Structures are given as C-alpha cells and as structure tokens.
Amino acid sequence: MTITHPSGFTAAGVAAGLKSTGALDLALVVNQGPTFDSASVFTANRCKANPVLWSQEVVKDGVVRAVVLNSGGANCYTGPEGFRTTHAVAEKVADGLGIGAIDVVVCSTGLIGLANDRDDLLAGVAAATAALSADGGAQAAQAIMTTDSVAKNTVVEGAGWSIGGMAKGAGMLAPALATMLVVITTDAVVPAAVLDAALRAATRVSFDRLDSDGCMSTNDTVTVMASGASGITPTPEDFTAALAQACTDLAMQLLKDAEGADHEIAITTLHAATEDEAVEVSRSVARSNLFKAAVFGRDPNWGRVLASIGTTSARFDPADLDVAMNGVWVCRTSTPAEDPTGVDLTGREVSVTIDLKSGDARATVWTNDLTHAYVHENSAYSS
Amino acid sequence: MTITHPSGFTAAGVAAGLKSTGALDLALVVNQGPTFDSASVFTANRCKANPVLWSQEVVKDGVVRAVVLNSGGANCYTGPEGFRTTHAVAEKVADGLGIGAIDVVVCSTGLIGLANDRDDLLAGVAAATAALSADGGAQAAQAIMTTDSVAKNTVVEGAGWSIGGMAKGAGMLAPALATMLVVITTDAVVPAAVLDAALRAATRVSFDRLDSDGCMSTNDTVTVMASGASGITPTPEDFTAALAQACTDLAMQLLKDAEGADHEIAITTLHAATEDEAVEVSRSVARSNLFKAAVFGRDPNWGRVLASIGTTSARFDPADLDVAMNGVWVCRTSTPAEDPTGVDLTGREVSVTIDLKSGDARATVWTNDLTHAYVHENSAYSS
The missing domain is CATH 3.60.70.12 (L-amino peptidase D-ALA esterase/amidase)
Structure with missing residues (x-):
C-alpha cells in the first residue's frame, strides 16, 4: 500500500x-x-x-x-x-x-x-x-x-x-x-x-x-x-x-514518529471568531516549551495554556476562558474548576480543548511534548 | 549593595x-x-x-x-x-x-x-x-x-x-x-x-x-x-x-540563573535595515529549539541559524548572509566558510553574529541553550 x-x-x-x-x-x-x-x-x-x-x-x-x-x-x-x-x-x-x-x-x-x-x-x-x-x-x-x-x-x-x-x-x-x-x-x-x-x-x-x-x-x-x-x-x-x-x-x-516525543497532543480551539484566530491560539499553545515540558511530566498545567493564549491577538475575554485536558474541564470562566488530578496523562494521546466563547470557528493543531529524548536527539547529533 | x-x-x-x-x-x-x-x-x-x-x-x-x-x-x-x-x-x-x-x-x-x-x-x-x-x-x-x-x-x-x-x-x-x-x-x-x-x-x-x-x-x-x-x-x-x-x-x-541552562547565548544581528528587524532576526534564532539544543550539544550548527533567519520578514538577500559563532565566520555569502570545528563551545558564553548586509542597525538578544535540566525542571515540578 x-x-x-x-x-x-x-x-x-x-x-x-x-x-x-x-x-x-x-x-x-x-x-x-x-x-x-x-x-x-x-x-x-x-x-x-x-x-x-x-x-x-x-x-x-x-x-x-x-x-x-x-x-x-x-x-x-x-x-x-x-x-x-x-x-x-x-x-x-x-x-x-x-x-x-x-x-x-x-x-x-x-x-x-x-x-x-x-x-x-x-x-x-x-x-x-x-x-x-x-x-x-x-x-x-x-x-x-x-x-x-x-x-x-x-x-x-x-x-x-x-x-x-x-x-x-x-x-x-x-x-x-x-x-x-x-x-x-x-x-x-x-x-x-x-x-x-x-x-x-x-x-x-x-x-x-x-x-x-x-x-x-x-x-x-x-x-x-x-x-x-x-x-x-x-x-x-x-x-x-x-x-x-x-x-x-x-x-x-x-x-x-516525531523525534524523541512521548506524547501526541491535539490542541483544539472552539468558538473562535475566525478559523485563523483558532489556529493562532492552538499554535501558541503548541509552541509553549513550558506547556510541552509539563505534558512530558504528566502535569495538567492549565496555567501554562492560559499564559500562551494571552500572547495571541485572537478575540476573547481574558476573564472568561474554559480549558479542558483529556475531557476534564480544569478551568472555567478563567478560574479553577474540575480537579486536575483527574486528568490522566499516562497515555500517549493528549487532548487540550480551549473555549474562546467568541464565535463559531474552530481548529486543531497537533504537537508533541518536550522530552529529554528531544534534547538528546537534537544535541547529540548534527542534523 | x-x-x-x-x-x-x-x-x-x-x-x-x-x-x-x-x-x-x-x-x-x-x-x-x-x-x-x-x-x-x-x-x-x-x-x-x-x-x-x-x-x-x-x-x-x-x-x-x-x-x-x-x-x-x-x-x-x-x-x-x-x-x-x-x-x-x-x-x-x-x-x-x-x-x-x-x-x-x-x-x-x-x-x-x-x-x-x-x-x-x-x-x-x-x-x-x-x-x-x-x-x-x-x-x-x-x-x-x-x-x-x-x-x-x-x-x-x-x-x-x-x-x-x-x-x-x-x-x-x-x-x-x-x-x-x-x-x-x-x-x-x-x-x-x-x-x-x-x-x-x-x-x-x-x-x-x-x-x-x-x-x-x-x-x-x-x-x-x-x-x-x-x-x-x-x-x-x-x-x-x-x-x-x-x-x-x-x-x-x-x-x-535561567532554569537548567548550560550556556548564555548572545545573538547579535549587524547591518539590519532597522533596529526592529535586527531584533526580529536575533529573536527568531533565540527561539529555535533546534539551535538551542545544538548549543547544549556543543555543535556549531549554523544551518539552524540560517533556517531561523529565513522565517523572518527582515530585509536581506538569502544568498548573501554571513554567520559567525564565537568569532569564527562559519558561513559567508550563505556558503560554508571557516572550519566549524574551530568553534569552541565548551565555555558558558556563546556569541552568534549575523551580518544581514542591509543597513546600519544592530541589536543583541540574549537566550539560553535547551538542556536536559530545562526539561527536568519544567516537567518534574509544577510552576
């Protein structure tokens, strides 16, 4: 095939x-x-x-x-x-x-x-x-x-x-x-x-x-x-x-098959004003080294998700954001909600869902976690 | 004091x-x-x-x-x-x-x-x-x-x-x-x-x-x-x-004192059209995980520097870029120049110099390398 x-x-x-x-x-x-x-x-x-x-x-x-x-x-x-x-x-x-x-x-x-x-x-x-x-x-x-x-x-x-x-x-x-x-x-x-x-x-x-x-x-x-x-x-x-x-x-x-990755992370932004803004928000999280290292450590650190969202120019109310990890809504209206200890990050597949409450557009960006193996592969060999 | x-x-x-x-x-x-x-x-x-x-x-x-x-x-x-x-x-x-x-x-x-x-x-x-x-x-x-x-x-x-x-x-x-x-x-x-x-x-x-x-x-x-x-x-x-x-x-x-860093890296862009463009170019290199991991591995990987420069909107001729690492001009006119094995990255302080040949502005951005200790500190503990 x-x-x-x-x-x-x-x-x-x-x-x-x-x-x-x-x-x-x-x-x-x-x-x-x-x-x-x-x-x-x-x-x-x-x-x-x-x-x-x-x-x-x-x-x-x-x-x-x-x-x-x-x-x-x-x-x-x-x-x-x-x-x-x-x-x-x-x-x-x-x-x-x-x-x-x-x-x-x-x-x-x-x-x-x-x-x-x-x-x-x-x-x-x-x-x-x-x-x-x-x-x-x-x-x-x-x-x-x-x-x-x-x-x-x-x-x-x-x-x-x-x-x-x-x-x-x-x-x-x-x-x-x-x-x-x-x-x-x-x-x-x-x-x-x-x-x-x-x-x-x-x-x-x-x-x-x-x-x-x-x-x-x-x-x-x-x-x-x-x-x-x-x-x-x-x-x-x-x-x-x-x-x-x-x-x-x-x-x-x-x-x-990404170099040295331990998790595949799908970051979906819902209810964005436009699809471009949904992509911008999801991509900002996908590029946060701190968030990616937290996933490697199996830490449902939603604060690092919000901090990434805040760097974008997408339309949203900073005081009214919802964030779920693997289906657990750990943050609602920008305050702690369901218990993060209920988020199981032992599997390879991780989903992050962000609700901007600003429209009807959505997008998913995929990334990997930041691991020791990533650092090793990219420091030990020239490529 | x-x-x-x-x-x-x-x-x-x-x-x-x-x-x-x-x-x-x-x-x-x-x-x-x-x-x-x-x-x-x-x-x-x-x-x-x-x-x-x-x-x-x-x-x-x-x-x-x-x-x-x-x-x-x-x-x-x-x-x-x-x-x-x-x-x-x-x-x-x-x-x-x-x-x-x-x-x-x-x-x-x-x-x-x-x-x-x-x-x-x-x-x-x-x-x-x-x-x-x-x-x-x-x-x-x-x-x-x-x-x-x-x-x-x-x-x-x-x-x-x-x-x-x-x-x-x-x-x-x-x-x-x-x-x-x-x-x-x-x-x-x-x-x-x-x-x-x-x-x-x-x-x-x-x-x-x-x-x-x-x-x-x-x-x-x-x-x-x-x-x-x-x-x-x-x-x-x-x-x-x-x-x-x-x-x-x-x-x-x-x-x-940056978390887990092994090197301090000063990235200086010379001869940019504007100071903003010099900052944009230096910052793009400062944010390249691949470049930062290479410095941790003591690999003078100038290809990763050029690949970062290419993501910016600064004015330059892609075929006429010079790059030095710790004073060794490893790349001139976008082709290999001095021997990269002459670049000693064993010390903590690393300098990268980029010549855009497009004006009189310059800027330096400072960053750290991407290390196992960074991944450890940011994955093992919530912060």
Whole structure:
C-alpha cells in the first residue's frame, strides 16, 4: 500500500552511498502517464535549499514526470556548486527516462551546509532508474528516511481510482526544520489546476497544522502527480476529500514518529471568531516549551495554556476562558474548576480543548511534548 | 549593595508561611520620600494576574509609596476572590504605613491558579511592616526568590545619588513565563514623566531582549521609585544611562540563573535595515529549539541559524548572509566558510553574529541553550 499502488507509477529506492551506514538513500518516483498533471507546495522559509530553488521552477507549468529524492545531505547553503549538483541530478534522471530535466522535481534532506558527492548521486540515479518497478514504492519510502523510525505510506481508495503517498520527516510543512518530504500519486484524471487547489486545501488542514517544534525547514516539499491511468475523472470535491484523507494520515504518522516525543497532543480551539484566530491560539499553545515540558511530566498545567493564549491577538475575554485536558474541564470562566488530578496523562494521546466563547470557528493543531529524548536527539547529533 | 542603598527607602523580607519550606516569601519596599515619583512596566500578556490588574491602576498617577511582593503563589486565574486578596494585601500595607492603598503596588509569583491563604498573607504584611529597616534590602531580595539559585541585586552610583535594584526570575519581561519581578529605587529627584521615559528606554534594551524560553509570564512587573532623598536632580540623560546600566546588570543576572541552562547565548544581528528587524532576526534564532539544543550539544550548527533567519520578514538577500559563532565566520555569502570545528563551545558564553548586509542597525538578544535540566525542571515540578 504505497505510492505505486495507483496505476501508472514506477518507483525505486537504492543505496547510493550517501549514508555512511549503507542504507537506502536515493528514491525515484516516475509518472508513466498518460497524463502528467501535478501540483506542489514548498517550505515558506525564505532560506530555501538548492533543490527547492530548482523544483519551484520545474512545477510552474503543472507538469512533473518524476521526483528524485535523496537523504544524507540537504544541499542547502552549499552555494552555486550545490545548485549545479541539483541540476545535474535532474538531467541524469531525464536522460535515463528520455524526458526533459525541467519536468523532474528534486528533493534532498539531511544536514544543512553539506553537499553530497555529485558522482555518488549520479551513480545512484542510474541505479534507481534501472531498478524502477511498479512494486518499488516501499523501497522508495525506505530510501527517504533519516531520523524516521518507520517508513510512512498511505493509500486512499476512490471509485475506480486511488491515491498513494509516502512521507519522511519528524516535523511539519510550515514550520519544520526536520525536513518533511512528501510524494503523492494518483491514477485519477485530475487537471493541474484542480490538483493545485485540492493540494492547498488538503495541506492547510493537515501538514500545516503539525507544529512539532516550531522550527521551519529549508527543504520541505510536497508533490502530487496524477497519471490519469485509471481513466476516471472524480469530482473535484471527491478528489479533494480523498487527498485530505491521505495527507492527514501521513501527517498523523509524522506526528507519532516525531523525534524523541512521548506524547501526541491535539490542541483544539472552539468558538473562535475566525478559523485563523483558532489556529493562532492552538499554535501558541503548541509552541509553549513550558506547556510541552509539563505534558512530558504528566502535569495538567492549565496555567501554562492560559499564559500562551494571552500572547495571541485572537478575540476573547481574558476573564472568561474554559480549558479542558483529556475531557476534564480544569478551568472555567478563567478560574479553577474540575480537579486536575483527574486528568490522566499516562497515555500517549493528549487532548487540550480551549473555549474562546467568541464565535463559531474552530481548529486543531497537533504537537508533541518536550522530552529529554528531544534534547538528546537534537544535541547529540548534527542534523 | 541592594535596593536600600539609595537614601529614603526601607525594606524587609519575612517568612509568611506561603512557601512550605519556611523560607522568606514576602517582601516589602517602602519609599520614605520626600518625593514619591514612580514608573512601572508590566507583562504584555493579555491574561494578567490579579496583582497586575490591581497595580496597573495604582501606577497611573505616577505615585507609588510601597511595593509588596510575595512568592509561593501567582494569584493568577483565581477569579474575583483572588482580586480581593490582592486588594486586602494593599489595604493592609497602607494601614500599617498610614498611606493610601492606591499607592501600593502588589506583585505575586508562583503557580498559576493557586490562591494563597489571605490570613497568611496579611499576617506576613504585618510582620514585614514591623521589620522595615534601611538595611532590609538583602532580605527583601531573598524573599522574592522562587527557582532562583541566587538573589539578584544591583547598585549604580551617580554623582551624589544612586540607583538600587532587585530582581527575581528565570526569564524575561516579555516574553517569560517564569515571572520576572523587579523593584528599582533611587534617591535622585526624578519627576514621574522622566522616570517613565527612562524606564521604557532602559527595559527596551535589557529585559525586553532576554528571551530564555519564548514564554510570556502573566505576572511580570518592573517598578522604579524615586525618593528624592539626595536632593540632587540628574539630567534625564545621565539618569537614563544609569538606569539602563542597572537594568542590564539585573538582566544578565537573570540570564545566568535561567532554569537548567548550560550556556548564555548572545545573538547579535549587524547591518539590519532597522533596529526592529535586527531584533526580529536575533529573536527568531533565540527561539529555535533546534539551535538551542545544538548549543547544549556543543555543535556549531549554523544551518539552524540560517533556517531561523529565513522565517523572518527582515530585509536581506538569502544568498548573501554571513554567520559567525564565537568569532569564527562559519558561513559567508550563505556558503560554508571557516572550519566549524574551530568553534569552541565548551565555555558558558556563546556569541552568534549575523551580518544581514542591509543597513546600519544592530541589536543583541540574549537566550539560553535547551538542556536536559530545562526539561527536568519544567516537567518534574509544577510552576
């Protein structure tokens, strides 16, 4: 159940020697057609890696025929020479497939400032091209793992068509430093403009609402390719709903595999004046190191939730806020209510519910707790 | 060398039983005149504690005759009953001193949602009033400590006048959850309007640029009182400079005592288009958990610095950024430059210098690294 589940796609994952461990580190996903519609979104970080600078040009015409991804080096802040490496990789893929380099998206992940050996990369591309198969999705998903503990795959079935997806990362689209790379395939017939609208709608409520550590990557890329091989054209509504399901499934897999996390925390803001304000409030809590450390310590510290809400510009009455943790309303009208000792934080899943009493909008942002393992993973190793 | 160093002030610190350890937990600082000019700044958090809501009214007329401070409970999100406790404390101080309650600033620090016993507080006020002395500054500074490992005091000498100050906290004015409380005294003759301008100028470049963990307190308060007891009226420029020196000294003491920190990090942005943009860039780096964890791991990870810069709206060319760590220019024109292995991060003090090449403005923001001890202190105990 991988990106090669929809018809019209081949993929491969190979070991190009970029990872010192000898693990798979280069993936190739090819749309065999008959259509080549695509849509992509990239990191909002202004400091973008060379593969992002390249791929932003590739996707402009709505046509993508292949995505090549490597782990073991982000090719970010590697200067003009790094950009030439990205270009050479795209050209090598194009040569092997008999297509144009301008239809090849390139993604890289790993340490910033580190340029991979170009010869290693090009040899890897050749090997991956030779290994392409309609069963190659699982290996491709393996090859893009970095600190991921498991490969992330998804499949959503439509009526006679399907969506496949793979992801790597321990973060989120925006913001995230631990690069998030996502490739999504479908054999539905979906024009590029519809794909683009569907992708933006789907990422807005999935990847964009993951906020594992508030840091924004230089390399994040999500690309969806439609082969049209099923011959079926779903309604835009049906396709968008299925794409949102696939993105949400991958996002939850990323959340559960976040570096060093001990809890998955869903922060839902209810009765906000607007959805943007609901997101702002939930995100402010998701970024509070003090709140996240308290969850790690299994301490239902709702004071840290209120202190975060107070930093936002959302509409609410500071004297009339309600907060629940795992269903226990520990705070009502901004005063202590139900007994916090009734909040059981021993499980991995934690819900925080905030009632702003200011409107009808709502939103959920997902984050993780702040743990010793997070500090360890991000201090003991360069990444 | 405490807040009772300037003439015209008495102070006391007593144990009111608010801390279960029996340690000093209630402080009183009284301006004996002949003048009672004052200025204050408070947390920017919209969710403010009851003592802040009270004190904001007290300071409006520029007259403050006493500041009473307690540790052991923040009196935040304790509802109308909590506000009545704050009011009762101010009335008790006023009764003991023969002044009006509307001239008494109240500060509290401790756990949010926790109301102290009102009788304990009032008995503590009576004891502190009885213990007031011109040598009481040191005990007052002791009484406001919470997770502080040392009391923070400062004195700056003027020409025939002086400034004294005390502070508690492991954070900063805005933002900071670990409450920062600061009382500053001077025997100079300084009208309230001059005090206000001087205090805003001084905090803007000191407490406001501490960003130990990006969290904003509900209780932060800084109050300066001028007794005029020296009879000397310094120029506003001289007084502002001395006040800035006192605030910076206290801010650096707070930085060095931040909860669980292993390094003090000064992040300086050079050649920004405006000072605000320099602050935005430095602050973005100060809030990067990934960068802060890397410093803890003694890893000169400049990629995480660039990734943070890229999240800002400051003017710069993403392809032309220079970054130095401890004087080693590890990145020039956004590509690797000097060898990062030459950056020695074994000492506590770390400097990061960012050159935006976009103007003449500069600013420094101070932060700490993200350590196991930070996670421990903020997960193992409620605060």
